[in-house]
Amino acid sequence: LVTIRLNEKDAAVAGKSVDQRSAWVRSTASVLPDVTIETLNVGGEEVSRFNIRTSDEDQARVQGEISKAFGTALSRVELAVGPRQAVAADAPRAEPAKDAPKDAAKPATPAPAAASAAGKYDLTVNIKQSAGRLVDLFARVLADDKSGGKVESPEQAFTIKSLDSAALTQPDVPSDKFVLQSSLPEAQMTAKIEALKSVVANDPALMFERVSNFGGTVAGETQTLAIMATVSSWLIIAAYLWLRFKSWSYGLAAVLALVHDVLVALGAVALTYWVAQIPVVGSLLMIEQFKIDLPMIAAFLTLIGFSVNDTIVIFDRLREIKGKSDVINEKIVNDALNQTLSRTILTSLTAWSVVVIIYIFGGEGLHGFSFTLVVGFLSGTYSTIYIATPVLISWLGRDRSSAPVKSSAKPAMAKG
Secondary structure, X not given: OEEEEEOOOOOOOOOOOHHHHHHHHHHHHHHOOOOEEEEEOOOOOOOOEEEEEOOOOOHHHHHHHHHHHHHHHXXXXXXXXXXXXXXXXXXXXXXXXXXXXXXXXXXXOOOHHHOOEEEEEEEEEEEEEOHHHHHHHHHHHHHOOOOOOOOOOHHHOEXXXXXXXXXXXXXXXXXXXXXXXXXOOHHHHHHHHHHHHHHHHHOHXXXXXXXXXXXXXXXXXXXXXXXXXXXXXXXXXXXXXXXXXXXXXXXXXXXXXXXXXXXXXXXXXXXXXXXXXXXXXXXXXXXXXXXXXXXXXXXXXXXXXXXXXXXXXXXXXXXXXXXXXXXXXXXXXXXXXXXXXXXXXXXXHHHHHHHHHXXXXXXXXXXXXXXXXXXXXXXXXXXXXXXXXXXXXXXXXXXXXXXXXOXXXXXXOOOO
């Protein structure tokens, strides 16, 4: 995962809408394998940040390919340096001799001209950075034998402090104004500062706001936790329905419907890999090659909770109709479905409308999440009617011919 920021002044970026920028970033980043793009909107500003996800785990290669592909369209940190300002170093105070009289005159303080030739520079960056990061970069510049020569013990030859008041309690708080102070000669400092500007503009750590590498171990752990969460939700729901309806058949029937819903949604996500490659269909349906991530796992768990809701409502009405009888047949199930059908349609339609709106207008960060729910809510609605209840009939139903038939004839009155 690499987070980039576009240069608003670049000709390839200026004047483009959010959708046009997203499409351009996606096409430009296609030099990497299995690329997905997420748009980031920070603080209501014009969209210029994007998350680029790729299956390539070589961090240096990914950064190099992105830098080469985007070129000047990537926003770089620009360092502005103010003029040198002389700083008078504290002169050492002379101690009076032990045998000198107490009222001896104190030595005069040296004039500022006699102080060491220290200087300070005001630094300003266009993108906030931490003082610690600038310190590391300038120490690297001083240790290089180019641009003014190598400086021994570079960490002790200068100080960089943030002018942000929060830096007093949080040393690494990002800021855009700093003060650089050093006792190095002015000519050498001028050369080193010019080298620092170049390093700051081209350093990958500053060019990319975020770089995260998720290895196979992390992915495997996430996959295991996702499977455990999904299966645990099924078991808990089955146990609850078993206690609620006094029969394990209700819980197992509901869980079978939930497994169906998850598999349908999972299959739809897999199909997007091929559908997105069809230009007209992919763009018309706003489908891209979705990948299963944490938001999508949350969508699967949300789908499970939504789907079982309708199932429980229908099961509860079915229990009310059959009363104390333990017979469940097609007529009882049909009556329960018809009596709750309007409620099922209204609930599912309103919830489905919301996730469709999120899918269209929610941005790319919620695209995979909302797509899973759009498909899952449809499957969750019909699975309750056409999967859960038929399972109950097959397990708990009885043949009408084998059921005891009550005679409608009234018993004869005894005479006498």
